Amino acid sequence: MTASTMVSVMLPGVHRVRKRRANGGVAEYWYAWRGGPQILKAQANSDVLLAREVARATPKAIQAYEVERKPRGDQNYLYGLITRYLVTMAEDDTLAARTKADRRKHLDRARSDLGQMELRALESRRARATLIEWRDRYKATPKTADELLGAVSTVLKWAHDRGELATNPVEDFPRLYKSNRAEVIWEDHHLEILLQNSEPEFQFAVRLAALSGLREGDLIELPWSAVGTDSIVWQTNKSRRRRTIVIPMTKPLQKLLAEIPKHATTVLASSRKRPWKQAGLAAALRRARLDALEAARKAQNDPQAESGIEGLRFHDLRGTAATNYLLAGLEIADVALILGWKPERVREIAARYISAEAMGRAMVKRMGKNAPKTKAVNRLVNRTQAAPRRATNS
The missing domain is CATH 3.30.160 (Double Stranded RNA Binding Domain)
Structure with missing residues (x-):
């Protein structure tokens, strides 16, 4: 140690x-x-x-x-309440280490700013407005500001559940930060630019993410032992190994896995033939972006030219996977289950990136797999195909 x-x-x-x-x-x-x-x-x-x-x-x-x-004064101040919560949180094995570290950081800020606030003040009509006004002091970074108040709300809910507070005044508070990246994906032309400017090992990571929909943390930890004939079965990192996902083995995914050399126990490996780390993937993405930008400016002879992949994150490859699953014939509910998303989010992606014609082909593919093969159906199909075209009078 x-x-x-x-x-x-x-x-x-x-x-x-x-x-x-x-x-x-x-x-x-x-x-x-x-x-x-x-x-x-x-x-x-x-x-x-x-x-x-x-x-x-x-x-x-x-x-x-x-x-x-130690709590300052008696137990009637927010400082003491937060401190008691932190002691309990430290012993909570259901929370990930990263979650604990982030929450402690936010609650340290809250104790410093609001520690002398009496608990009885939290039950006044003015409490909600006071806490939201405190949050707004940090609105220059809206996501962090919301996380600060969210951490405080977690403490107040904890205290309410244990009878220390009559209510949580900031339950369901309005957020400053609004982000909806459900409609942001890597399209084919984006992937072409990225892959042309990436090292081979990173290309495997990008392609696997776009075909499987795995989160970045799960992607780099995915072992070969999880890869089966018909599916990939994996206990996700996101759920602290409590949630098992099943990824169907589509033909493109099967072909990709056959291409990837087995350098490590994990499916993906860096150029050093070791499992990737998230920092390594981030660095590889930065290199690819810079190479793509340099190539674009050289090709266009314009120092202000853009590569075309600005603003896209590695995480957005999950949206790409959603479109690939839909085009392979999976239903929206199935795709949502695989990705751990709400069906509405999958529908948003389908509405924006998949044409009605392509969705129709996917439906036909799905119907072809599920349709009952009865003699009546076969006779109808054969009769339709054999029927002569009737002449029309003009």
């Missing part, structure tokens, strides 16, 4: 900063939480000497941390 990990375990949520000094030395500072009070300050001329200074100062830092993390 590294020293950094040990500190995180002993002092959950502590914010550590290390800096190189102008004189060649090094310094380390600890804060009870990001933006909170400083609980440790150590300076030395080398990393080895700094480690000794930090070790010497750690016991006092732990005492200061415990003091700062």
Whole structure:
């Protein structure tokens, strides 16, 4: 266990900063939480000497941390309520580590800004407006602002469920951030640009995402053992392995999997023949974007030209997968189940990117698979095909 990990375990949520000094030395500072009070300050001329200074100062830092993390005054303030929730949250095994880290960061900000607010004030008619006004102080970054108030709302709901509050004043609060990327997908011409400017290993990742609809985290962890003859069966990362998805083995997906070399236990591997990391995929996408942009400007002899794939994210390949499934003959409800989306979202994509003619062909394909093969139907088909064309009088 590294020293950094040990500190995180002993002092959950502590914010550590290390800096190189102008004189060649090094310094380390600890804060009870990001933006909170400083609980440790150590300076030395080398990393080895700094480690000794930090070790010497750690016991006092732990005492200061415990003091700062205790509810201030009695239990009647929002500071104390948030602190009690954080203790409970730390012991909750159903929450992912990333969720806990993000929520703690937002609640540290809330404690700093609103900690002295009395709990009885949360039950007044003015409470909702007060908390929304606080959220609006951060409206320059609307998504973060909503996440801040959302974290507070989680605490208030927790307190309401346990009888500490009569109500949650910001339940279903109006959001500042509105994003609907359901209609944003990588179309064929976008994929052509991306793949032409990508390294081979990244091309496999892009194609697999566009054909399977797997989330990025699941995509890079997908093992060969999950690949079957008729489907891919995988317990998703998103659900902490509690949700199993079944991805039908379409012919294009089957062909792609046959192309991918088996360099690792995972289906996808980087140029080093190791499983991809999300940071690696992001870096590969950035390189592809830059290469595509350079190629476009060179081809058009225009330094202001664009590549045509600006604004598209790797995650938008899930929308591409939705169109591929629909065109393969799957029903909207099936596609929604595979992707974990609401059917309405799949319909939005179908309405925008799939023509009525293409949807009709998909329906015929589906009907062809499901239609009963009775003698009556066969006679009708054969009779229709054999019937001579009747002449018309003009």
